[in-house]
Structure formats: structure tokens, C-alpha cells
Amino acid sequence: MPLVSIRDVRKSYGxxxxxxxxxxxxxxxxxxxxIGRSGSGKSTLLRCINGLETYQSGAIMxxxxxxxxxxxxxxxxxxxxxxxxxxxxxxxxxxxxENVMLAPMVVNKVAKKxxxxxxxxxxxKVGLSEKMDxxxxxxxGGQQQRVAIARSLAMRPKVLLCDEITSALDPELVxxxxxxxxxxxxxxxTLMLVTHEMRFARDVxxxxxFMHHGKVHEQGKPKEVFAAPKTPELQQxxxxxx
Amino acid sequence: xxxxxxWDILSNLLIATGWTIILSLIxxxxxxxxxxxxxxxxxxxxxxxxxxxxxYIEFFQGTPLLMQLFLFFFGIALFGVxxxxxxxxxxxxxxWTSAFLTEIWRGCVESIPRGQWEAxxxxxxxxxxxxxxxxxxxxxxxxxxxTVGFSVQVIKGTALASIIGFxxxxxxxxxxxxxxxxxxxxxxxxxxxxxxxCFPLSxxxxxxxxxLNAAR
Numbered sequence: 001m002p003l004v005s006i007r008d009v010r011k012s013y014g015x016x017x018x019x020x021x022x023x024x025x026x027x028x029x030x031x032x033x034x035i036g037r038s039g040s041g042k043s044t045l046l047r048c049i050n051g052l053e054t055y056q057s058g059a060i061m062x063x064x065x066x067x068x069x070x071x072x073x074x075x076x077x078x079x080x081x082x083x084x085x086x087x088x089x090x091x092x093x094x095x096x097x098e099n100v101m102l103a104p105m106v107v108n109k110v111a112k113k114x115x116x117x118x119x120x121x122x123x124x125k126v127g128l129s130e131k132m133d134x135x136x137x138x139x140x141g142g143q144q145q146r147v148a149i150a151r152s153l154a155m156r157p158k159v160l161l162c163d164e165i166t167s168a169l170d171p172e173l174v175x176x177x178x179x180x181x182x183x184x185x186x187x188x189x190t191l192m193l194v195t196h197e198m199r200f201a202r203d204v205x206x207x208x209x210f211m212h213h214g215k216v217h218e219q220g221k222p223k224e225v226f227a228a229p230k231t232p233e234l235q236q237x238x239x240x241x242x
Numbered sequence: 243x244x245x246x247x248x249w250d251i252l253s254n255l256l257i258a259t260g261w262t263i264i265l266s267l268i269x270x271x272x273x274x275x276x277x278x279x280x281x282x283x284x285x286x287x288x289x290x291x292x293x294x295x296x297x298y299i300e301f302f303q304g305t306p307l308l309m310q311l312f313l314f315f316f317g318i319a320l321f322g323v324x325x326x327x328x329x330x331x332x333x334x335x336x337x338w339t340s341a342f343l344t345e346i347w348r349g350c351v352e353s354i355p356r357g358q359w360e361a362x363x364x365x366x367x368x369x370x371x372x373x374x375x376x377x378x379x380x381x382x383x384x385x386x387x388x389t390v391g392f393s394v395q396v397i398k399g400t401a402l403a404s405i406i407g408f409x410x411x412x413x414x415x416x417x418x419x420x421x422x423x424x425x426x427x428x429x430x431x432x433x434x435x436x437x438x439x440c441f442p443l444s445x446x447x448x449x450x451x452x453x454l455n456a457a458r
Binding site: 052106151 | 361364366
């Protein structure tokens with residue numbers, strides 16, 4: 001059974017249909033890169049997977065849990081589906097370690113000492129062992145985003161959703177974040193990334209999805225798709241990115 | 243005939259001031275507690291709860307505090323329950339305070355960026371947990387100044403309790419005026435005492451506001 005399966009999902013904001021029947025399957029260990037123009041529905045799709053957005057029809061199953069279901073299911077789902085945002089969204093009143101420790105302690109009822117050990121482990125993984133007790137405002141954008149990744153990892157997610165996580169970063173800070181994601185991919189983490197980093201999508205992704213006008217327009221192995229895009233829309237898109 | 247010196251008047255007023263302070267404090271604290279519960283209901287996104295708190299707030303903000311005092315003082319008596327001025331004043335001021343504090347605090351909660359809600363949702367926190375660990379600690383910082391500022395309104399609001407016979411500063415002033423026939427002196431002193439209670443609070447609120455704005 002696929003880890004995430006999306007079947008014919010439709011969503012509209014009022015009269016505007018942003019997802020027009022999207023289907024997609026993600027297996028364990030897949031690194032799915034979702035690309036497309038802004039407004040193509042790629043972020044909305046990602047946000048539907050952990051229930052941040054609702055959808056009108058179709059079905060999404062993540063880790064065996066129906067996303068459109070009742071509230072209790074959503075909590076169970078989110079324990080296993082992590083998300084990292086474009087704007088980091090760290091909790092500014094908490095230190096890096098406290099940001100990471102919050103969900104394990106509150107949701108999983110892990111003892112403080114144990115949570116602190118987990119925080120040390122995941123912050124080390126993203127290369128921020130020295131910054132455990134720093135507040136977000138004392139960190140650079142790249143460091144903040146790495147703390148946000150660590151915060152998700154602390155819940156031991158089965159799949160990590162990354163919503164344009166380098167788009168708000170200064171160019172020189174992009175690579176430190178991508179390196180962390182690449183390492184996660186190598187370790188077998190299942191990833192779904194909405195991204196504008198085409199080179200990263202090609203080199204690290206195992207599967208590429210091109211979204212256009214609320215639909216999966218073209219998909220396949222990243223290297224093959226980039227080398228020979230079939231549809232004129234993707235040809236144009238790849239061309240415009242350069 | 244009994245003679246009242248200036249000091250007699252002043253000392254009697256000061257004793258009554260104690261009751262004004264006590265009523266203000268109790269109304270503020272209990273109003274704050276009720277307000278906090280209402281705040282959770284108001285921001286819960288559960289329609290019936292939101293609708294209830296909205297109407298509650300509209301009622302207490304949209305009618306004069308004096309009417310609310312009358313309603314509690316005379317209204318409850320209709321059911322055969324004896325209501326002391328003290329109890330009626332406490333109840334009315336508590337509910338009135340809670341309505342205003344809920345609105346003030348709702349503004350503070352809504353000023354927290356949506357990303358904070360989304361990030362904490364994604365980490366599987368429930369609404370109550372989000373409020374407790376993520377939203378309120380941040381909203382509190384913003385809320386301090388307007389909350390302190392509003393406490394001035396509560397102190398001034400207690401003056402109305404004099405009309406249902408609760409002996410606080412204003413009522414004591416009225417009684418002393420009836421005995422001395424020196425309204426200008428008596429009410430000047432009453433006003434001065436209110437000012438001495440309220441001014442430090444509004445000054446404090448202004449200070450806090452400035453400091454928080456600078457911190458941003």
C-alpha cells in the first residue's frame with residue numbers, strides 16, 4: 001500500500017477551482033518533487049495532505065488514515081506527517097530546543113529529559129548543536145529553517161511535506177537547507193517537496209510531478225522528464241527557468 | 243448639630259475608597275477569569291460557541307453598565323432571591339468586564355500570525371494546546387498594555403454601584419454631601435481620589451505600550 005495516496009481530489013475557493021482532480025501515489029522512501037507555476041495548485045495539494053486545507057471531493061489517505069475524516073483522526077495523522085513551511089513559522093517565544101521539544105512533550109507525553117535528548121539529536125542532524133538555546137530571532141534564515149526541519153523530525157514523521165522551504169531564504173543560505181534535505185533523502189525519509197530548485201528536484205528527487213492549472217500535467221523520473229519534457233507547457237516552464 | 247471638619251470628610255472618603263479598590267480588584271480578577279474562558283470559546287471556530295460569545299459581548303458592550311446593575315439588583319430579586327448590593331455589583335461588573343476583556347484579548351490573539359497556528363496544527367497540537375503553549379504566551383505580551391488600560395474603566399465603573407446602595411467612594415461622597423452641604427468640596431475630593439487611583443494605571447499602560455512597540 002502506498003504511504004500517501006491521492007485520488008481525484010478537487011478543491012475550490014468559491015468559484016475558482018484550484019485542484020481539478022489530482023491523483024498521485026507516494027511509496028515509502030520516495031522523494032517527490034512537485035514543480036509548477038505559482039497558482040498551479042501545488043502548495044494547496046501539499047496542504048491538503050495534512051489537513052491544513054479541506055477539499056470538496058476525492059480522497060487522500062496518508063499512512064492509512066483518511067484525511068477528510070473526523071478531528072481525532074487528523075491528530076493521529078499529523079503525528080506521522082510532518083510539515084515545513086516557507087516562512088519557517090518557528091515559535092518566537094521558545095528557544096530552538098524548546099521549539100523542537102514542544103510537540104513530543106505535549107502530544108506524545110514524552111518526559112522533558114528525554115525530549116531534550118531527542119532535540120539534541122535532531123538539532124545535531126541539521127548541524128545546529130551549538131544553537132540549542134538560541135531564540136529564533138538570534139538565528140539566520142537558513143538556521144531557522146533547519147530548526148523547523150528538526151522540529152518536524154522530532155516527531156519521527158513517516159513523511160515530511162516541504163512547502164517551498166527555500167523560497168524565503170537569501171540565495172547564499174539556500175544550500176545549507178538543501179543539504180539537510182538531501183541527507184534526509186539519502187537516509188530513506190519519504191519526502192514531498194514543492195520547490196523552485198530545479199537542479200535539486202532533478203538530482204535528489206526520485207519522482208517529478210509538474211502541476212499545471214490544478215492538474216498533474218506531466219510526471220515521471222526527474223532526469224527523464226527534464227531531459228525530454230513531453231508537453232509544451234512543461235517545455236516552456238523548464239525553458240523559462242533556464 | 244454634628245460638625246464635619248475637612249479631615250473628617252477626607253478620612254471618611256478614604257475609608258470608602260478601600261471598598262472601591264476591593265470591588266475593582268475582585269471585579270477585574272473574576273472578569274478576567276470569565277473573559278479567558280470566553281476567549282477560548284470566541285476563538286474556537288466552533289459556530290455555536292462563537293455565536294454565544296458574540297451575542298454575550300454585544301449585550302454587555304451595547305447596554306449601559308447602570309442598566310446591567312439594575313437588572314442584576316432588581317431582576318434576580320424577582321425570583322425571590324435576596325440580592326445584596328455587593329453581590330449585584332460584583333456580578334454585573336464581572337460580566338461587563340469579561341465582555342470587554344474578551345474583545346481586547348481576541349484582538350491580541352488574532353494579531354498572532356496564521357503561520358503559528360499552521361505550524362502548531364501540523365505538529366498535531368489540539369486547539370487548547372495551541373492556545374496554551376503557542377498563541378497565548380505571545381498574545382499575552384501584546385495584551386498587557388490594553389488590559390492595564392482597561393482596568394481604569396473598571397475603577398470608574400464601580401462608581402455606578404453607588405446607585406444600588408453599595409457604599410464605595412461615590413456613595414460615601416453623596417452621604418457626606420447630604421450631611422455637610424458642601425458639594426463642591428466633597429465631590430472635588432472624590433474626583434481627586436479617583437484620579438489618584440486611575441492616573442498611575444493609565445500612565446503605566448502608556449509606558450508598557452511604548453516599551454513593547456520599541457521591542458518590535
